Amino acid sequence: MSLIxxxxxxxxxxxxxxxxxxxxxxxxxxxxxxxxxxxxxxxxIISVVGEDFGQGNLEKFxxxxxxxxxxQIKAGEKSFFWSGKYHNDMNTRDTLVTELNVLGDFDPxxxxxxxxxxxxxxxxxxxxxxxxxxxxxxxxxxLVVMDxxxxxxxxxxxxxxxxxxxxxxLTINDEEARQLSGQYSLVKAAELILNMGPKYLIxxxxxxxxxxxxxxxxxxxxxxxxxxxxxxxxAGDTFAGGFIGYLANKGFINFESMKAAVIYGSALASxxxxxxxxxxxxxLSAQEIHERVQTFSTLTSFII
Amino acid sequence: MSLIxxxxxxxxxxxxxxxxxxxxxxxxxxxxxxxxxxxxxxxxIISVVGEDFGQGNLEKFxxxxxxxxxxQIKAGEKSFFWSGKYHNDMNTRDTLVTELNVLGDFDPxxxxxxxxxxxxxxxxxxxxxxxxxxxxxxxxxxLVVMDxxxxxxxxxxxxxxxxxxxxxxLTINDEEARQLSGQYSLVKAAELILNMGPKYLIxxxxxxxxxxxxxxxxxxxxxxxxxxxxxxxxAGDTFAGGFIGYLANKGFINFESMKAAVIYGSALASxxxxxxxxxxxxxLSAQEIHERVQTFSTLTSFII
Numbered sequence: 320m321s322l323i324x325x326x327x328x329x330x331x332x333x334x335x336x337x338x339x340x341x342x343x344x345x346x347x348x349x350x351x352x353x354x355x356x357x358x359x360x361x362x363x364i365i366s367v368v369g370e371d372f373g374q375g376n377l378e379k380f381x382x383x384x385x386x387x388x389x390x391q392i393k394a395g396e397k398s399f400f401w402s403g404k405y406h407n408d409m410n411t412r413d414t415l416v417t418e419l420n421v422l423g424d425f426d427p428x429x430x431x432x433x434x435x436x437x438x439x440x441x442x443x444x445x446x447x448x449x450x451x452x453x454x455x456x457x458x459x460x461x462l463v464v465m466d467x468x469x470x471x472x473x474x475x476x477x478x479x480x481x482x483x484x485x486x487x488x489l490t491i492n493d494e495e496a497r498q499l500s501g502q503y504s505l506v507k508a509a510e511l512i513l514n515m516g517p518k519y520l521i522x523x524x525x526x527x528x529x530x531x532x533x534x535x536x537x538x539x540x541x542x543x544x545x546x547x548x549x550x551x552x553x554a555g556d557t558f559a560g561g562f563i564g565y566l567a568n569k570g571f572i573n574f575e576s577m578k579a580a581v582i583y584g585s586a587l588a589s590x591x592x593x594x595x596x597x598x599x600x601x602x603l604s605a606q607e608i609h610e611r612v613q614t615f616s617t618l619t620s621f622i623i
Numbered sequence: 624m625s626l627i628x629x630x631x632x633x634x635x636x637x638x639x640x641x642x643x644x645x646x647x648x649x650x651x652x653x654x655x656x657x658x659x660x661x662x663x664x665x666x667x668i669i670s671v672v673g674e675d676f677g678q679g680n681l682e683k684f685x686x687x688x689x690x691x692x693x694x695q696i697k698a699g700e701k702s703f704f705w706s707g708k709y710h711n712d713m714n715t716r717d718t719l720v721t722e723l724n725v726l727g728d729f730d731p732x733x734x735x736x737x738x739x740x741x742x743x744x745x746x747x748x749x750x751x752x753x754x755x756x757x758x759x760x761x762x763x764x765x766l767v768v769m770d771x772x773x774x775x776x777x778x779x780x781x782x783x784x785x786x787x788x789x790x791x792x793l794t795i796n797d798e799e800a801r802q803l804s805g806q807y808s809l810v811k812a813a814e815l816i817l818n819m820g821p822k823y824l825i826x827x828x829x830x831x832x833x834x835x836x837x838x839x840x841x842x843x844x845x846x847x848x849x850x851x852x853x854x855x856x857x858a859g860d861t862f863a864g865g866f867i868g869y870l871a872n873k874g875f876i877n878f879e880s881m882k883a884a885v886i887y888g889s890a891l892a893s894x895x896x897x898x899x900x901x902x903x904x905x906x907l908s909a910q911e912i913h914e915r916v917q918t919f920s921t922l923t924s925f926i927i
Contacts, residue, residue, distance in 0.1 A: 527831035539845035621882040
């Protein structure tokens with residue numbers, strides 16, 4: 320009944336109006352796996368790092384009982400590194416450095432202990448790698464969630480569409496939904512994208528929350544209104560990890576359980592942005608998460 | 624127990640990607656009063672029109688049992704006229720023509736039959752006119768709601784702040800909240816604006832819904848996801864009219880009733896954008912409104 324998280328495990332160096340960091344742990348799989356680990360107890364990562372990543376950093380995952388036997392460690396090579404600087408409004412950022420390093424020729428190897436997984440998050444990575452990982456599973460998981468970004472739409476759209484045909488849920492942001500569909504209206508965009516393969520679509524709108532489409536229904540979740548966003552890095556990955564972690568825990572997949580999963584994903588993402596990198600989502604308590612989810616209930620409930 | 628709507632009653636000429644109109648009925652009070660009339664049965668307008676407005680157009684209000692004895696009709700003069708063209712994304716527009724006409728020296732006269740009103744919407748107009756109308760009421764209504772826009776922040780900020788000190792609820796959009804407060808974060812903006820006088824603040828975010836702040840609480844309402852926005856003109860005024868109309872009907876004012884009022888305002892605004900101008904909100908049924916409000920419940924409800 321494992322939940323596999325495929326994605327980058329990497330180093331980031333971040334600069335926001337609140338300060339800057341040296342190289343810290345980043346990567347889509349890092350955020351997603353940490354988030355999922357609070358909701359599900361059998362989380363396994365597939366990724367690759369260089370020798371520079373270090374045992375101490377890997378322990379961030381094993382401390383949370385995350386299985387890292389699918390993280391390849393490449394001797395003499397360096398981990399993926401991204402450096403970015405956020406503008407004052409926190410909604411836009413400049414990439415300062417991108418060093419692919421070990422990610423350049425990443426071949427996702429699936430340990431045999433991962434083979435019976437029932438849930439997989441194809442985190443943001445090249446569509447070709449996402450597809451390869453999926454094809455190497457001898458049994459299709461009962462839920463396949465895919466996250467991606469505009470970068471892959473620009474350079475690997477055909478591959479991306481191939482993956483899309485095999486997934487149950489796609490998570491992208493509003494601009495990406497518009498790019499992928501060619502439609503400005505998110506309702507029209509969703510209709511087109513759902514015809515590309517996924518049964519469900521989540522459109523992430525940052526501070527404006529998220530929309531879930533599927534089963535001819537729509538669910539709108541707000542984001543938690545925050546006085547300050549300290550560092551938005553990884554919020555989307557954290558959302559995806561919380562989303563699939565909740566569903567793995569529930570064990571049944573329908574529009575109702577996905578609505579709750581969107582709220583859990585949103586709640587975990589709201590923690591993520593409170594500190595730099597993965598810092599905040601390394602040290603959550605069950606009580607904090609419970610209270611944050613209750614806050615979402617309070618924020619949205621009304622009586623007519 | 625009247626509800627007074629102060630604002631413009633005017634002509635608009637609109638152009639959207641879906642077509643264009645000749646002069647049709649527009650103005651903040653027109654939209655707000657029509658919306659409120661579905662929820663409350665004692666709605667009274669304070670406004671001014673020119674001789675050109677015509678009896679037929681006034682009957683749009685009297686047909687809905689809206690009291691128009693506070694609409695001054697200026698012989699030999701022309702009604703306020705605005706013409707605008709929306710861009711393809713419907714989020715931005717160019718003003719083509721603004722003719723103040725009778726609005727240039729509007730002196731809001733309160734008929735004696737309006738004097739015991741318990742609810743007033745100070746619709747989008749010059750802050751000086753809003754203040755004059757409020758001061759001419761011999762008894763302060765139990766609820767004063769103010770709508771305004773960036774235009775008045777640019778040219779009459781001091782007057783606007785004077786009105787703010789006397790209102791219970793302010794409704795503005797996100798950009799206006801940022802301009803008025805000097806804060807990018809809407810949470811910080813709300814805190815500052817609530818210190819300027821209003822007990823409650825509603826920040827309208829268009830397709831992203833609305834946030835209600837007050838009593839140390841926040842409520843987030845989504846907008847209805849729409850495949851097409853035919854004409855966004857008047858959606859904010861319709862929201863305000865639906866909001867105060869619901870509260871007048873309920874008769875009690877607290878955070879809980881305001882949450883429902885935000886949903887009713889959002890529901891009525893979602894109708895408004897379906898056709899040009901006031902057309903759609905001239906012909907709603909109670910059943911349609913009921914079903915639309917239910918749609919908002921379905922859109923936002925989840926079970927954890």
